[in-house]
Amino acid sequence: MSVRRFEGYDLIGDIHGCGLSLRMLLARLGYSKKNGIYFHPRRQVIFLGDIVDRGPHIREALHIVRDMVDAGHAQIVMGNHEYNLLCYCTPSRTPQKQPYLREHTQRHRRILQETLQQLDPYPEDKRSFLEWIKEMPLFLELDDFRVIHACWHHGLIEQFKSQLGGNRINDDFLHRSAIPDTFEWVLMDRLLRGTHLRLPNDEVMVSRDGFKRRFFRTKFWAVEPEQFIDVVFQPDPLPEHIARTQLSEGNRQDLVHYGESEKPLFIGHYWCEGEPHPVSSNIACLDYSAVKYGKLVAYRYDFEAQLSSDKFVWVDVRAEIKKPD
Structure with missing residues (x-):
């Protein structure tokens, strides 16, 4: 049996540029600065991705997180917003068809605008952060638990490990992931965005953040x-006539199931609301809509097999992002 290096882990959900709230949360968890970097003598942080976009202190949050990871005081998995930024800024190999891996549409620019505005004045920072993002693991599997940004899909993860020999992408994989319906595209979509179902009858919903959506996010447990x-697992409720739609066999095939006998799993991504609590006996979602006047949430994991509501720790981020009168 391997020897545990840390007494426990503190898993932190989607930060989205709430750098001041991150400092508050780390302090609340008992981390302090040593040589300018947050650390704990007996514990380690694991960040669940989505450090970038939307918030007021994205560059500061990136520096805090990367410094901790580089010093061995933290680990991280890639979020879909890091992946989006990386693709948006990476020139494609077929520029005559598409200049960048992610099209520079108005929608994509809107999602990334705060990150680009805060990083563009610091081109060296931007370059080094993009290199770091490319090296981020997609998932972590430790002896006692697992970590991924959105969805643990056993089949895709095993195929990925057999092809790449670990949990990180390379340049070829990144470029192929921009091609719809390839294995690489499907894997990044499932692991970083989760499972989803199409709304019936070509219906469209307008989400709280103003985007038109033809799909809704789904549980995988x-x-x-x-x-x-x-x-359904998202803040935006389904209209009643859609909510009561029966799942078809095709719908069921699109869903993934993570059983209660599996290792505890920590995810972010899903914009939860209210009092933090496990979504199942062995799954905790730590994204509580921080940048939307919510909470920046952590889970203090001490190797328990069944997750518990009393292990959540959080700070209210309203004060950080409230605009002056």
């Missing part, structure tokens, strides 16, 4: 679901 309402 639901037991014997029957209707759409049994699997």
